[in-house]
Amino acid sequence: MKGFVLKEFLHIFRDRRTMLILFGMPIVQVLLFGFAITNEINNAQIAILDESKDEMTLAITDKILSSGYFHLASVLTDRNQIEPAFREGVIKEVVIFEPNFSQRFGKENQAHMQIITDASDPNTANLLYNYTNAIIRDYTSKSTQLATPPIQIGIETTMQYNPELKGVFMFVPGTITILLMLISAMMTSISIAREKELGTLEVLLVSPLKPWQIIIGKVIPYILLSFINAVIILVLAYSVFAMPVRGSLVLLLLESILFIVMALSLGIFISTVSKTQQQAMMLSMFVLMLPTILLSGFIFPIENMPLPLQIISNINPSRWFIIIIKNIMLKGLGFGYFWKETLILVAMALFFVAMSVKKFNIRLSK
């Protein structure tokens, strides 16, 4: 067993390409995704806190809601409700009107409202703010055409959770997810497929080694390397982009290990159904990488997807893992907020472990 793990490490360290993927990838990915990705929004869930409730605020609210971009999720009555509303994760923006909005408008030609957005997804937050702002400006310009002194509505924005609107924060969770998936699943599946191609797997099977020993021997080096990688990305994010981890670091690492185990068993499962390295690579690409990038909420918000894709995204483990690490890293939330997602990942891990042990034959699969 020790010999097996050692051999696996030798394979990894002697292959320049593998090393490049392992340790060049985090840097490239963090930088790449940190700067180059944009997305769209649609039908964002917002909440309104109207402390004035006069004709003017109602008219503005109406205009916002009829714009097609926003959907009213809840009506708040107290400022204390704002924080919990965001924590639930559904609401992306809260629009607040100050008391006596219309009166002040009439007297001082100036009234104040506030827009608070959930900036843990900074691109979305930015877009939402811009849309809202445009609607309000449109309203003011139309309703004040006749008035001589231009009246103003002061808008104060707050970017909740990510006050400086650092886009890169958003991409760190996604990058960690992609890299863990890539290293864990793709690398193990390729390395097992390579033994099949070489014919060495036949010899291993005809030895007294048990299948689970072969699997564990294959997997240990990759668990270690994936873990080291996750740490590298965090350190990189912290040092280059000054990104904090607001929640528990221990919890973050534990959840990462859970995800790694899940991805590894997925990788072994892939290797059992592919005969060559190339096949394993292609399968990993299509089954793992593309969904991880496209269907996880990493680049395209899931709520903007067509319904069928939203449903499919449910079986994508990355989707759940991204929610978990976003919650820990950016929102600083505790386990109570994502135990459901964790449970889903545990179930998926168990499923794939069972499947791969079952499929990883004691004989040749012919």
Add this chain to the structure above:
Amino acid sequence: MQTPDLIKQNEPNHVIEVNNMVKKFGDFVANDKLSFFVRQGEIFGFLGANGAGKTTAMKILCGLSAPTSGEINVAGFDVYRQTDLIKKNIGYMSQKFSLYEDLTIRENFRFYGGIYGLKNAEIKERIAYLLNRLGLMHAADKVLKEIPLGWKQKLAFSVAIMHRPKIVFLDEPTGGVDPVTRRQFWELIYEAANDGLTVFVTTHYMDEAEYCERVSIMVDGRIEALDTPARLREKYQAASMNEVFLKLARIKKSES
């Protein structure tokens, strides 16, 4: 040690002429001053142990790799400057036949005919001629993976000579097939040579060396022997080419 017959160069009927061919990889000399020729219509056996430098030499002759030095002419063309013309005038078949498993026999022929720029009518005519000769016309539309290994081998040969090359290079063409099929394959080679095609062949089956008109044996990058099988047997006082081969390779071994 060479008979006068072997050093005559620049004869009009020589389709391959090699003079002092050297190929080095760094310090390693893969081909050490090879000199030989091959006549038109000859079946020339190119033997040697694994790693003796056969594959390297063959690659140079096919225009796939440039020699370090030496004068080499293949099908009347220079290997340094006219590799494209060489490629047009030779055929090549390797151990792993380069036929497409998921295409039919006819589609494979068409594809290779197209590569060599044959016209449609000509392709049709060649397919009919070659398949008839193999007695496989009835199977023309079968997908390749459905047909036996022995057939594939003969087809691979036919594909290699489809564009009427002057020389065909066969790299261990008969690996793994049964003795009957192996002989059928050699009948095909004989027939083609009888029609004027030059056949340059490597093999690990020493009995096949006996089928060649002349045989060269490479040891450690050099041609140690080159002659007809009969004369080689006589010279090395051996009952078979296998013994000749073993003697030559063994002597070398005890020297080193």
Add this chain to the structure above:
Amino acid sequence: MNQVAVDMREIRKSYNGTRALNDISVHIHQGELFGFIGPDGAGKSTLFHILTTLLLPDAGTALVGGFDTVREYGKIRRIVGYMPGRFSLYQDLTVEENLKFFAGIFKTTIAENYHLIKDIYGQIEPFKNRRAGQLSGGMKQKLALSCALVHKPEILFLDEPTTGVDAVSRKEFWEMLQRLKAQGITIIVSTPYMDEAALCDRVALMQKGDFMAINTPEVIVANFGYRLFAVKSALMYPLPAALEAMPDTKAVYRFGDAVHYLNTHEDKSAEDIIRHLQVHGHNEVTVNQVNPTIEDCFMLLMKKEETADANT
């Protein structure tokens, strides 16, 4: 002695409806050097996969070292060594690392069984820090054999160990096998090279999933049943066609530097053949009666099977 190393009965295996093995049976004795001789597609690898517990047969039973290949595969895996046909070791590991690894998975060390592999490993030990990928074909083969031997197996399965290997390395390899056999290891080997049959104690001639004969090479040759003539003439190319034209010809085929000829009539003599060829314009004709080789037997048996197939 004469205990059974392999007892295989009525083994059948099909892939997608094509029969790879056709209800075949064989006994291999302990300490024997046994060869499965046949071309690609004869079913040799499938047979090896079944005996090494890598494949389940569709029907029939096989005991290896007294253990059932289906139920007691764990026990078999402890006592056999296996070198698959396309086995190419870990190219990125050194010679020594490869050997250490394979010793390790059998819970043994190189030192423990060094005496067993000394003869073979000794030859490549000077290169033990070289990566396996940089070894020559012959050396790779020696390393692969060392790896299959390092745990001191009782039965050694070698699937086409000499395919694609030159005649010198092949000869050396067989000499190594003879020395291993002397140490009491049962060696089961497959090969497409007919001439290697003579180096085995007993052989099974395989074709299309069937055994055409199982016996010692000597007995197989003795059972040939025809007088075999080696014919030469000044014109070798048209010689087979000329011989084919003789009445009651059984078989004509090129063999080395001659053409081999069989006639169904016992009393056809060399003189008859010479006379026939001279009539057909051949000069310098020589005809010698020669002993058949395994290859001659193989071809004759193939012909018999074909006619048997055609009759059913």
